[in-house]
Amino acid sequence: MTIKEVEQEIVDEFSIFTEWMDKYEYLIELGKSLPIIGENAKQEGNLIKGCQSRVWLNAQISEGKLFFTADSDAIITKGIISLLVRVYSGRTPKEILESDIKFIEKIGLQDNLSPTRANGLLSMIRQIKYYAAAYS
Amino acid sequence: MGKISSVSEIRKHFPALEQQVNGKRLVYLDNGATAHKPHSVIDLINQMNSRTNGNIHRAVHELSAQTTALYEAARRDIQKYLNAAHPEEIIFTSGTTASINLVAYSFASKFLNRGDSILITEAEHHSNIVPWQMVCDMRGAELKVLPVDDSGNWILESLDKLLDNSVKLVAVSQISNVLGIINPIEAVITKAHSLGIPVLIDGAQGVVHTKVDLQKLDCDFYAFSGHKLYGPTGIGVLYGKKELLESMPPWMGGGDMVESVTLKKTTYAALPLKFEAGTPNFIGAAALGEAIRFMNQIDLAAVSIYEKEIVTFLIEELTKIEGVKIFGVSDKKIPLFSITAEGAYPSDIAMIMDKLGIALRSGFMCAEPLMQRFGAESMLRASFGMYNTMEEAQIFVEGLKRALKMLR
Ligand SMILES: Cc1ncc(COP(=O)(O)O)c(C=O)c1O
Numbered sequence: 001m002t003i004k005e006v007e008q009e010i011v012d013e014f015s016i017f018t019e020w021m022d023k024y025e026y027l028i029e030l031g032k033s034l035p036i037i038g039e040n041a042k043q044e045g046n047l048i049k050g051c052q053s054r055v056w057l058n059a060q061i062s063e064g065k066l067f068f069t070a071d072s073d074a075i076i077t078k079g080i081i082s083l084l085v086r087v088y089s090g091r092t093p094k095e096i097l098e099s100d101i102k103f104i105e106k107i108g109l110q111d112n113l114s115p116t117r118a119n120g121l122l123s124m125i126r127q128i129k130y131y132a133a134a135y136s
Numbered sequence: 137m138g139k140i141s142s143v144s145e146i147r148k149h150f151p152a153l154e155q156q157v158n159g160k161r162l163v164y165l166d167n168g169a170t171a172h173k174p175h176s177v178i179d180l181i182n183q184m185n186s187r188t189n190g191n192i193h194r195a196v197h198e199l200s201a202q203t204t205a206l207y208e209a210a211r212r213d214i215q216k217y218l219n220a221a222h223p224e225e226i227i228f229t230s231g232t233t234a235s236i237n238l239v240a241y242s243f244a245s246k247f248l249n250r251g252d253s254i255l256i257t258e259a260e261h262h263s264n265i266v267p268w269q270m271v272c273d274m275r276g277a278e279l280k281v282l283p284v285d286d287s288g289n290w291i292l293e294s295l296d297k298l299l300d301n302s303v304k305l306v307a308v309s310q311i312s313n314v315l316g317i318i319n320p321i322e323a324v325i326t327k328a329h330s331l332g333i334p335v336l337i338d339g340a341q342g343v344v345h346t347k348v349d350l351q352k353l354d355c356d357f358y359a360f361s362g363h364k365l366y367g368p369t370g371i372g373v374l375y376g377k378k379e380l381l382e383s384m385p386p387w388m389g390g391g392d393m394v395e396s397v398t399l400k401k402t403t404y405a406a407l408p409l410k411f412e413a414g415t416p417n418f419i420g421a422a423a424l425g426e427a428i429r430f431m432n433q434i435d436l437a438a439v440s441i442y443e444k445e446i447v448t449f450l451i452e453e454l455t456k457i458e459g460v461k462i463f464g465v466s467d468k469k470i471p472l473f474s475i476t477a478e479g480a481y482p483s484d485i486a487m488i489m490d491k492l493g494i495a496l497r498s499g500f501m502c503a504e505p506l507m508q509r510f511g512a513e514s515m516l517r518a519s520f521g522m523y524n525t526m527e528e529a530q531i532f533v534e535g536l537k538r539a540l541k542m543l544r
Binding site: 020021024025028052053054073074075076077 | 158480481482483484487488491498499513514542543
C-alpha cells in the first residue's frame, strides 16, 4: 500500500466515530498496543521534549527502508504516534520525503499538531523527515 | 447598595461563561492561567477603542485629556484597592513578568554586586526565577532558594540560615500557581526587614484570592497581572515603596519618562512616569481600573467562604479517588488543585476533559524546579475563579473519574 492508501484506511477507520470519546477510546487502545521501544532506544538522543509530554523516536534502516519505533508518556499522543508509525514505517526515504500527510487533519486531530500543544508530535513528524533526508 | 455576594449573581457579569465548548457547557477551570472579564471591562475597552482614544499625557485635545483622566483614575483606584500610600507607587507594566523584570534590572544595576545574593523559594513561577538568574549572572551574584516541604509549605526554619547579609532582596510568591497555598509572606517580610532586606511579592495569584493591604503588609514591591484579576491582558502593575522607587534608576528609556532631553544629558521624570517609558497600554490600564471597580462591588468575604467550601469538597472527593495525589496541602489553600493520577498522564486527562467542556491546565506549569522537587514530569491543574460554582466542582470530579476510567 502507498502512504496515501494507508492514510485513507485510517480515515475510514475513524469515520465510524461520531463521538469524541469514542475516538479517544480508540486512540488509547492503539497507544496501549504500540510496541514500546526498548529502554536502550529511550535515550537522550531519541527524545523529543514537549511541554506537555515527551516523545521518543528511534529509526533504523534496513534494505533501503526506514523502520520507526516510538513511545510517549501520554497515551493519546502515543495513539497518534502509532498511526504515524503505521503510515511511515517500512517506507523508502524517497517516499517519506515526497509525502504530504493529511490524515491527522482529516480525522480531526489537527489541534495536536499546533505548536501550543507542545506534545512533541509536530517535532516527531519533522524528525521523521530529517531521518529520511539523512538516509536518502 | 449592597455588594454582590452570590456566585450566581457574579456569573451574570461574565459573558464568556455562557458559551458552549465542544458541544458542552463550558466549565472554565483554568483561572490560574487567565480569567474571564466582566461586561463593564469589555464595554470600557470597546468604548475606548471605538471612541475615547488619544495618546495620554501628550496633547491638549479633548480625547487625550479623557484617556489621560481614565488612565490616572485607574492608578488611583488601584492604589486605593491595595491601600498603597501614594498613587505614584503604582507603576503600570505589561504584567507580572514585566514588573519583576523591571525590579530585577533596575534594582540589581544599582544594588547588586559580586558576592551578593537574592533569595527566592523552590515554589516560584519561572517569571520569579529566570529574571533573578539573569541579573545574578550579570552581576556575579548568587541565587539562594528557600525549600518547601513535602506538603508544599515553605520550610521557614531554613530562613535564618539563608538570610545573611549577602542577601540584597527576597522575591517570593504570595500564592504559588501550582500549590495554591497562601504563603506566610508576613513572617518573611518581618524577618527580612529586621535585617534591612527589601522584599518583593509576586502577587499574580495572591491579588486574586486575598484582600491585599500594602501598607499593612509592608512589602517593598508587589507585582501582579491584570488578566488574572478579571481585567485585560497586556497590563499589570508594579507597586514599589516611593523612596525605593525614587532611588532606583529607570530601566527602559523613551518618551514620557523624561523631564528634559538634550543630546548630552537627559533628566528623568518623577514617579511614576520614570518607569513608564513609551506609550503605555492606556486602554488596558483604564480597563484594569474598571476591573478593580468591579472587584469593589463584590463581597469578597462571601466569595472567600464559598471558595473554602469548594476547597473542602475537592479535598474530600479527590482523596477518595485511588492513585490521585494532591500537591499543596494546607488549611490556607485557595481552590487551585494540582494533581497527578497513577496510570494516567495529565495531558491525556486534560484532552479528554476538554471534550467534556472542562478547561484545565496540564504540563509543568512554568514551574519546572517545583516539578522536579516533587519528582513529577507533569501535573493536572484545576483553578477556580470567583464565578465558579460548587456544581462545576462536581462536574470536574465526575469528568476526572470518567477520564481516569478510560485511561487506566
Ligand atoms: C505566581 C505567578 N507568577 C507570575 C506569573 C506570570 O504572570 P504573567 O504571565 O501575566 O506575566 C504567573 C502567571 O501564570 C503566576 O501564576
